Amino acid sequence: MSLNRRLDAWLREGVIDADAARRIRAFEDTRKRPTALQVLAGLGALAVGTGLVAIVAANWAAIPPVVKLAVDLLLGATCAYGIDRSVGRARGWSTEALLIVYYLFVLASLGLIGQIYQLGTPLHTALGVWSLATMPLLLLARSRFAGLLWAAGLITTYVINAVHWIDRVKDADRVDLALSLGVALPVLLFTFSWVLRRTSREISWTFEEIAWLAVVGLAFVGTFGWYAAIGVEHLASWGAGLAVLLAAVAIASRRFLFPEHARLAAMSFVVFLTATVLPLVVTHESLELVGGLFGLGVLGLFARMAYQIGHRAAFGVLTAAIGIRIVTIYFEVFGSLMSTGLGLVTGGVLTILIAWLWARTSSSLQHEIQRGRSDAR
Numbered sequence: 363m364s365l366n367r368r369l370d371a372w373l374r375e376g377v378i379d380a381d382a383a384r385r386i387r388a389f390e391d392t393r394k395r396p397t398a399l400q401v402l403a404g405l406g407a408l409a410v411g412t413g414l415v416a417i418v419a420a421n422w423a424a425i426p427p428v429v430k431l432a433v434d435l436l437l438g439a440t441c442a443y444g445i446d447r448s449v450g451r452a453r454g455w456s457t458e459a460l461l462i463v464y465y466l467f468v469l470a471s472l473g474l475i476g477q478i479y480q481l482g483t484p485l486h487t488a489l490g491v492w493s494l495a496t497m498p499l500l501l502l503a504r505s506r507f508a509g510l511l512w513a514a515g516l517i518t519t520y521v522i523n524a525v526h527w528i529d530r531v532k533d534a535d536r537v538d539l540a541l542s543l544g545v546a547l548p549v550l551l552f553t554f555s556w557v558l559r560r561t562s563r564e565i566s567w568t569f570e571e572i573a574w575l576a577v578v579g580l581a582f583v584g585t586f587g588w589y590a591a592i593g594v595e596h597l598a599s600w601g602a603g604l605a606v607l608l609a610a611v612a613i614a615s616r617r618f619l620f621p622e623h624a625r626l627a628a629m630s631f632v633v634f635l636t637a638t639v640l641p642l643v644v645t646h647e648s649l650e651l652v653g654g655l656f657g658l659g660v661l662g663l664f665a666r667m668a669y670q671i672g673h674r675a676a677f678g679v680l681t682a683a684i685g686i687r688i689v690t691i692y693f694e695v696f697g698s699l700m701s702t703g704l705g706l707v708t709g710g711v712l713t714i715l716i717a718w719l720w721a722r723t724s725s726s727l728q729h730e731i732q733r734g735r736s737d738a739r
Contacts, residue, residue, distance in 0.1 A: 427478040434471050441467060449502060458505045465496050465511065486526040489519040501561050509568030513551070517572075520547060538601025541642060544584075545605040545635070548576040549612050552619045574630075578680070581634040581660050587641025588653030598642040609635040626667050633663050654691035658684060 369383045378386075441464045448457040469492050476483050493516055500512050524543045528536050551573035558566040590596075598605075612619060613628045620627035637660045641653070665680035 430474060430478060434474055438464075438467060438471065445499075445502070455505075458503060458508050461500060461503050462508055462511060465500060465508075465515070468492055468496050484526070486519075486523045489515075489522055493519045501558075504562045504564055506564050506568050509562070509565035510572075512565070513569055513572050516554075517547070517551075520550070534595070535601075537596055537642060538598050538604075541598050541601040541638065542604040542608070544580055545608050545638060548573045548580065548634075549608050551576060552612065556619050577630060577634045578660075578664050581637040581664070582657055582683075584638030584641065585653050585657040585660055587638075588646065588649045588656060591647050592642065592645055594645060596642075597645065598639065602639050602643050605639055606635065623671050626670060630664065630667060633660060651691075654687070658687055658691075661687060 369378070369386060372378045373380065373383055441460060445457065445460045445464060448460055472483075472488050472492055475481070476488065496515075500508065503509065503512065524540075527543070528539050531539055551569055555566045555569035555573060558569060609631045613631050616624040616627050637656065641656075646652075661680055661684045665677055665684065668676035668680055
């Protein structure tokens, strides 16, 4: 429902008067952003940048290398000039579009130089250079679309480099390194979010949301460690210690990294750390049922935290994930057709019950949010 329709409904019910409705409209008008325009410009810029990457990958066998480099430099200079002019004139949507084009253009240029000079640079190195080189440029960005693209590029760079590092260490250290790098990812994203609060709140919020998604996702994935047979030779040692240290740093810095919900953020990191580390420091055979129940517990705890902070969308998604997980556990744990059928019936009933509880809880959550806003006025 649009703001005008909500205000009209509130006026009819006597919740607010005409003067309050006028002030609300005036306040919301000052906060409006050309979101659709920014998204449209961002999509167009993404298409242009992706097209540049595709052109470079086409291998222009008939064009001399000097011409390729000249065209590349000309395009780069033109884009840089456009960014400078756009920033100087405070043209928000055009600045965002040019920044996205330039961001992908740098990646295309690295591919072109590597192609011409046959450098043979590994992918993880090229992506690292790309991310570092474009980081100062993207500090000029302000839109959530640019933040999503930037975060995707950084996470891709991180993951590919992490895989390379894990492949290079000896087998005995791979679990430790993978564990420590996994826990480090959301901590780094939260740190980026904290730094970006001084430049763009929109991008800062984008990084924070992705960081929380990483926390929940990695905690849930970590519960599948119970599905593997973990012996003494596979236990995490220094990796577990490093993971605990990284999480402790995040918890100790919670008032800076998570000023609005410091206590819940600390609890989230405790859940995250327990879910990812515990299966890798305890010797066990394959324990599918334990892993499944552990996963349900993790999702349930995060759903409760989402409810406590009033994030209705996250609460709904996590509740749906719990229902799906209940059903999938029976396929993983039970073997015979009869037990699977009984399990599915039971899981289906539980899922319907969860949906009913979610509907009731979601309604009360919405009332609490609205009551909190009314009290704030």
